[in-house]
Structures are given as C-alpha cells and as structure tokens.
Amino acid sequence: MSFSVNKTIAQINERIRKGKAVVLNAEEMTEAVKRMGKEKAAREVDVVTTGTFSPMCSSGMLFNTGQPGPQTIKTAKVWLNNVPAYAGIAAVDAYLGATEPSEDDPLNKVYPGQFKYGGGHVIEDLLAGRSINLKAQAYGTDCYPSKLQERVVSLADLPYAQLLNPRNCYQNYNAAINTTKRIIYTYMGPLKPNMQNVNYATAGKLSPLLNDPLFRTIGLGTKIFLGGGVGWVLGAGTQHVAKPQRTERGLPLSAAGTLMLKGDMKGMNSRYIRGLSFLGYGCTIAVGVAIPIPILNEEIAWFTGVDDSDILMPVKDYGRDYPNCDFKTIQHLNFADLKSGEVEIMGNKVPSVPLTSYAMSLECANTLKSWIEKGDFLLTEAQEAIPAG
Known part of the structure; x- marks a missing residue:
C-alpha cells in the first residue's frame, strides 16, 4: 500500500531533538482529523500520545531481595x-x-x-x-x-525491582451486566440484580490499542510511559486475540489485543500505580500507561482519529453466561453512549459506570506528550510485530 505521506521514526526523532515535533494527545488528534482530514493531519502531526489508567489484574513485580x-x-x-x-x-x-x-x-x-x-x-x-x-x-x-x-x-x-505485567492495555473489553436476581461481585465491580447497572473499562478514544488497532507501530521494543516512568512493550500479552471480528475502521468488536509490559520501578511514581480492592472479588492494581504513536502516514493518522462514537463494546451477562464460560454477546454499545451515564440494553434504561479513570488516562497521555515536547523522550522502532490478523 502506498501513501502520499511517508515519514520515518528517525525523521520524527530528529524533529523531537530540534524541538520542532508536533505532538497531540489522542483526544486532540480526533479533532484534528475531523478538522483537516487524515492526509493533512499526517503531514502536520508527528506523534500522538495515547493513555489509559485502569485496573489491570495481570500485573506484578519481578524482584531480587x-x-x-x-x-x-x-x-x-x-x-x-x-x-x-x-x-x-x-x-x-x-x-x-x-x-x-x-x-x-x-x-x-x-x-x-x-x-x-x-x-x-x-x-x-x-x-x-x-x-x-x-x-x-x-x-x-x-x-x-x-x-x-x-x-x-x-x-x-x-537491588532489582521491575514492574513486569503479563497482560495490560486490553484492546476493547466487555460491558458487564447481571440479569440474575441477586447482586454479584466480579472483577468488573459489583453488578446489581436485574440489570440495574452496566460496568465498563476502557479509555475510549484515548486507549492505546484502539489508536493502533492493527499494531502498525506498537510492538516488541516500543518505548512507553509506564507507572510514571519509562517502560517497554515486550510483545503480545497473555490472552492476546490476533484475529477478532473488526469494524471497517479496524476496531475489534470484542476483547482482542493485549500487551506484555515492563519497566524499572525505581523510576516510577505511586500516583500512576494504585493498589485496589474490589468488594467480594479481591485485590488488583490500577496501572497508568501511555504509548506514543508516530504518525508515519495517513493510514495511521486515520487510526488515531478514532472517536468514542466509533467504538462498539460487547455487552455480556456476568450473572448467567460469563461464569459458565458462555461468552455470548447480548448486543454492542457505543462508547460515547456509555460515557453519557445511561444506555439502553434490551429495551431498558441502565446506568453505566466506568472502572477506567478518563481524567487520569488523559493525564498519562499529557505527561508523555510533555516529555516528548521537551526532548526528554524519543521514539523507538518495534523490533518484532505483534500479530493482528
């Protein structure tokens, strides 16, 4: 596939060193693509910073005593x-x-x-x-x-303490409901009986893997913001699904890609790593991640122009289906509607509750943006691609 705009990471890094790089967070890029189109956006923007701050159970610390x-x-x-x-x-x-x-x-x-x-x-x-x-x-x-x-x-x-996370940054995920007559306690939080709430977890248009849905730039060796410090992508995370059903924009219609991440804890900040306890479920952790996406061509500009209204999340019943490994999807919900605080599921108005902090996700993206603008953070070439179908 040929593109009228073709940049390299080396060229973008040179612009970063000279203080000339144009860096937008993913929220800003969505508006830029709407305003000027993908080709002009690809010419004018060098880097888009994505971010998420969300519970990520598959995380931990590799250490030496x-x-x-x-x-x-x-x-x-x-x-x-x-x-x-x-x-x-x-x-x-x-x-x-x-x-x-x-x-x-x-x-x-x-x-x-x-x-x-x-x-x-x-x-x-x-x-x-x-x-x-x-x-x-x-x-x-x-x-x-x-x-x-x-x-x-x-x-x-x-002597050694590394955050080593087997599965982070889910590319899309379930919106969880409970149709039984009793409250249930899950890793998606408490779900009230008779579908009185729907809980969801993603940063929407800020989310890293929804801005690079086909893994054109993110792979082994990608340098990232992790927990307030510098981290790295080690490759696909556990439970990575390479070939999900996708929309025309390349966005998965179900939980799909994941990343394995690592970073030196001695450079991190507890603001971006929080221990959590979910009632009736147990302990977990919230992790702040921000990933830079180099705008190499108009295809990548188009991907990073994703809006909340483009993202469709699968609704699953954690009361009846999920515990029995029946992972069927009841319907899909538009992420913009979920963010509004109320959605319609099977003809019922249901309050929607986020587990991901959008404000902290944006802060992660903006912190990485500032590092790049100051010349303190350069981009890296992926050394191995992550399967994307």
Whole structure:
C-alpha cells in the first residue's frame, strides 16, 4: 500500500531533538482529523500520545531481595507484608502478583474470601517510599545455609525491582451486566440484580490499542510511559486475540489485543500505580500507561482519529453466561453512549459506570506528550510485530 505521506521514526526523532515535533494527545488528534482530514493531519502531526489508567489484574513485580547476610539464602518462600510471592526462580529472585492477597488480611478474618490488601498494595507502598516487611524461608544448602531471614526493606533496598505485567492495555473489553436476581461481585465491580447497572473499562478514544488497532507501530521494543516512568512493550500479552471480528475502521468488536509490559520501578511514581480492592472479588492494581504513536502516514493518522462514537463494546451477562464460560454477546454499545451515564440494553434504561479513570488516562497521555515536547523522550522502532490478523 502506498501513501502520499511517508515519514520515518528517525525523521520524527530528529524533529523531537530540534524541538520542532508536533505532538497531540489522542483526544486532540480526533479533532484534528475531523478538522483537516487524515492526509493533512499526517503531514502536520508527528506523534500522538495515547493513555489509559485502569485496573489491570495481570500485573506484578519481578524482584531480587539481595543477600544482606550474615549468611546467604536460597529463598523457597517469600512474603512481602505477609503477601506471598513466588520464589521458585533462583536464589533470591521472586515474583509478586498484584492479585495475591495477604495471608493475614483483617477483612478476610471477618468476611471469608474478601480481602483489602494484596500484591498491588505492596507495589504501591514501595513506590510511595514506604517500608515493608520482608520474610524469606529456605531449606538450606552448603552454599546457601540460611533458612530464615526477616527484615524491613524499602524500594531502595531491593537491588532489582521491575514492574513486569503479563497482560495490560486490553484492546476493547466487555460491558458487564447481571440479569440474575441477586447482586454479584466480579472483577468488573459489583453488578446489581436485574440489570440495574452496566460496568465498563476502557479509555475510549484515548486507549492505546484502539489508536493502533492493527499494531502498525506498537510492538516488541516500543518505548512507553509506564507507572510514571519509562517502560517497554515486550510483545503480545497473555490472552492476546490476533484475529477478532473488526469494524471497517479496524476496531475489534470484542476483547482482542493485549500487551506484555515492563519497566524499572525505581523510576516510577505511586500516583500512576494504585493498589485496589474490589468488594467480594479481591485485590488488583490500577496501572497508568501511555504509548506514543508516530504518525508515519495517513493510514495511521486515520487510526488515531478514532472517536468514542466509533467504538462498539460487547455487552455480556456476568450473572448467567460469563461464569459458565458462555461468552455470548447480548448486543454492542457505543462508547460515547456509555460515557453519557445511561444506555439502553434490551429495551431498558441502565446506568453505566466506568472502572477506567478518563481524567487520569488523559493525564498519562499529557505527561508523555510533555516529555516528548521537551526532548526528554524519543521514539523507538518495534523490533518484532505483534500479530493482528
């Protein structure tokens, strides 16, 4: 496919270095494409910054506890503030999942199966500069004789701490309802009986993968904003769907692409990483992500001109269908209508409730925009494409 506008990332980076790059956030780009058309927008705009701040359960911290002595240890079990981490890696490496609950959670003692503190909260505490309790057990060997270590640590005490998220930034997702006669508690939040609310989670026209629906620019090695610091795309995330049904604009009609992300926690900010607890479901984490999209040609300009009214989200019944692995779609809802606060589902007026913070999503996009405009952030070439059908 040939385009009348063809730019390279190297050319755009040179404009960034000289302070001449035109950078818009995705909200601004939507209006620009409407106003001037995709070809002129492609000529005039160099970078579009996208953003999202939303619960992302499939997240966690890969870390190394160090060897403070007096004897070395090969950790078999590790706890951070009594939240178990997986230690079956090597010596003092471990992984803490965001949804792992504390073993002595006070809420669970009163209401079994409910938790208020978990891995996501530990990660937020570390980023906020708070100290936590680290406990490690081992079976002891000649080279690693210690069997128990307990100490108080901060993020600065960990030699290595990376946010390593297996599945973030869903490309579209479900709008969740409940048609049963009782309230149910889900990762989409509490769903009232008889379809009294519909909960949804995406940043709409700001959302990274809805601005690059066919992964023309986002791939392995894409440099991004992650949790207030610099991060990287490692490739497709778990549960990535490469060939969903799409609209004429390339937008998926169901949950589709996902990203695996990583970033050094020591450069992050707790404002953009928040531990969460969902009533009746458990612990999770909200993650702020912003991804730059280089406007290489008019096709990419057209994609980044996506508006909320272009996005159709599938409605699924979490009360009857979802728990039985019957993932049928009842209907599709326009994202602009969802944002209005009320939609019509099967002839009923239903209040709509976002789980994604649009204001924080925009803040993430604007923060990345400012980095690029100041010349502090250059774009990278994807080293491997992510499958998109």
